[in-house]
Amino acid sequence: MKQLLIVGHTPSANTEQLREALVQGSQHPDIVDVACVYKSALDASAEDVLACDGIILFTTENLGYMSGALKDFFDRCYYPVLEKKQGLACAILIRAGHDGTGTQRALNTILTGLRWKIVHDIVILRGQWQSSFVAEAEELGLHMAAGLEVGIW
Structure with a gap:
């Protein structure tokens, strides 16, 4: 069984709805060989990343950047996973009150350094x-779950 990790920051009722929707989508009844694990950005660890086959990063746009919680996740996990998870299938969801471009740019920079593969258009x-x-x-x-299940990524 493959594992999809969702790491997110959900500071509001609306973002909590989005988190629930990400999990619900990944647990569609037709998906049988992928387990979904959700961790808040403050609780997710390098061990969680090392155990997964794909990851969805979910953040709010904060002052034109990713949430501090997601940045903290990267600060704690970057080096422990750098050499071990190159090519990790990754998708991004940004809840932006404005345009989200600064958040997208920051995430692209970090993911380029990690050598993770963005496998879905950034939402x-x-x-x-x-x-x-x-x-x-x-x-x-x-x-994301369907792609993992059939081995596309």
């Missing part, structure tokens, strides 16, 4: 809250 949910954001998050969870 940036921009502007005021929309109920359609939940479906987009669920779809991302489903696509």
